Amino acid sequence: MPVDIVVVGSCNLDLVVNVDNIPQVGQTVLGGDLKRIPGGKGANQAVAASRLGKSVAMVGRVGEDDNGKFLQSNLEDNGVNTEYLLKTPDIPTGVALISVQDDGDNAIVVSPGANGKLSPEDIAVASPIAGARVVLLQAEIPIETVVATARVAEGTVIWNPAPAPSESVPLELLDLVDVLIPNQTELELIGGNRKVDTLESISELAKTFPCSSTIVTLGERGAVVVASNEAVHIPAPTISPLDTTGAGDSFCAAIAVSLVEGKDLVEAAQWAVQVGAATTLVAGAQPSLPTSEEVLQRLENW
Ligand code: RIB
Numbered sequence: 001m002p003v004d005i006v007v008v009g010s011c012n013l014d015l016v017v018n019v020d021n022i023p024q025v026g027q028t029v030l031g032g033d034l035k036r037i038p039g040g041k042g043a044n045q046a047v048a049a050s051r052l053g054k055s056v057a058m059v060g061r062v063g064e065d066d067n068g069k070f071l072q073s074n075l076e077d078n079g080v081n082t083e084y085l086l087k088t089p090d091i092p093t094g095v096a097l098i099s100v101q102d103d104g105d106n107a108i109v110v111s112p113g114a115n116g117k118l119s120p121e122d123i124a125v126a127s128p129i130a131g132a133r134v135v136l137l138q139a140e141i142p143i144e145t146v147v148a149t150a151r152v153a154e155g156t157v158i159w160n161p162a163p164a165p166s167e168s169v170p171l172e173l174l175d176l177v178d179v180l181i182p183n184q185t186e187l188e189l190i191g192g193n194r195k196v197d198t199l200e201s202i203s204e205l206a207k208t209f210p211c212s213s214t215i216v217t218l219g220e221r222g223a224v225v226v227a228s229n230e231a232v233h234i235p236a237p238t239i240s241p242l243d244t245t246g247a248g249d250s251f252c253a254a255i256a257v258s259l260v261e262g263k264d265l266v267e268a269a270q271w272a273v274q275v276g277a278a279t280t281l282v283a284g285a286q287p288s289l290p291t292s293e294e295v296l297q298r299l300e301n302w
Contacts (some may be wrong), residue, residue, distance in 0.1 A: 002131035004054040004260045005082060005253075006281050008123065008149045009042020009142035010115040011075075011085070012094040013067040014245070014285050022099045022107045031099065038074040039096055039285035040115070041138040041162055044246050047078045048253030048289040049136070050273070054260055057081035059126045060141070061114040066116070067093035074286065084126045088114035094140070104241030104280055110163070120148035122128075130154050132174050134256045139165050143173070150176035156259055159211075160252045164189040177211040177266070180241050181252050187216050199224060203231030215269055217251055217276070219244075225269045234269045239302050241280035251276035251287075274299060 015269040017031035038047075046058040058080050062068030064087045071093060075082050094113040100106045117269040118141045129135055137146050138160045147170055148159050158179045161169065164186040174180070174190075184202065188194055191205045199221075206226040213227035222236035243246075254275035258268030275290065279299040282288035290298060 002133070003057045003058045004132065005049045005134045005136060005256050006128050006132040007042050007044065007056060007136045008059040008118075008126070008129065008141070009136070009138045010040040010147070011043040011058075011062050011071045012040035012049045012096040012110060012115070012140075013037075013071065014096045014098050015038035016098045016100060016245075016284065019099050019101055022101045022105070035060070035284065037286060039246070040094055040096075041140050041160070041249055043071060043075060044249035044285050044289065045136050045138065045160070045253045045256075046075060046080045047286050048246075048250040048275075049257050050079045051289050051291045052253060052257040053292060054257050055081075057084060057128045057132070059084040059122070059129065061086045061088045061117075061118045061122070063088050063091050063093040063114045065093055067095070073284070078286075081128075081153060084128065086118075086122060088117050091117055094132070098245060099227075100243050100245060100283070102126040104244045106245050107265050108245075110140060112140060117235070118142065118145050120145055123148040123152060131133055133260045134158060136160070136252060136256050138162050143167070143170065147173050158252060158256055159249055160248065161190060162248060163285040171210065172298065174210045178213065179255065179259075180209060180214045180215065181210045181255060182214070183217045183219075183248060187214075187279075191259070197233070200235050209226040215255065215265065217248055222273050223251075223269050225265050227265055232266050234266070234273050235281050236273045236298055237277045239277050239281065239299070243283040243288065244280050246285035247276040247279040249285070250289050
């Protein structure tokens, strides 16, 4: 039976340290105890979509090491199908070094490891992709693999271009994408390094992309949905975040889940801003990803 959502993306072990302030260049700071947390934008989105109630398969690569085993069993414990999570000899599992400062903001360095080896050939044999209702992609795997996936997918293609690609994005990819979900920085980079800040300029830039629709995430300002040349601003709940890691991932997963449920993009984004906000109220990437009930509980109890 086809799965609702296939995620093609990264699996990382997150090494997390809390600090008062993220260090500047050349600075050394002391932080809290090191935490080892399952992460990776792909795996986070897969776990988030599963916790929000949909059947999910993960296509990706990990190393043949303890970190890879840890991440695979964590995905399985969260109900994610790992039949197409491939092992990569002689290459370590991806790792992310994360500093989280007091106001919840973070800085992340990713060592892609095995994620960088996920190839178009791997996609050609990952049979659940074609039949999935939604295929969810990010940018922690090679861009040619993202393009190969979008070509094969027959359902809705969502691309979260995070982290912002350093090279120009193939036009073919933007043509194949149904829903692009960048944050403001990613929007600016994909838009040719144009600086935008007002809701109006953000919407105007998003309208220039050839993909069918774009949802720009704006943190505490919420999100803007741009489709059919119309822009709708969705405000975010007012909260004080504890840790923003994973909030973008749960937002994307909530959009995917909502589209499977037949919601339109504005309804989907209204739910996704709540899911993203609830994610910031708990520390760590995957530990923070809420079920639908937890979204409402966390926002009520805040
Ligand atoms: O979006 C958060 C994720 O980014 C972390 O889990 C880390 O692994 C990096 O991929």
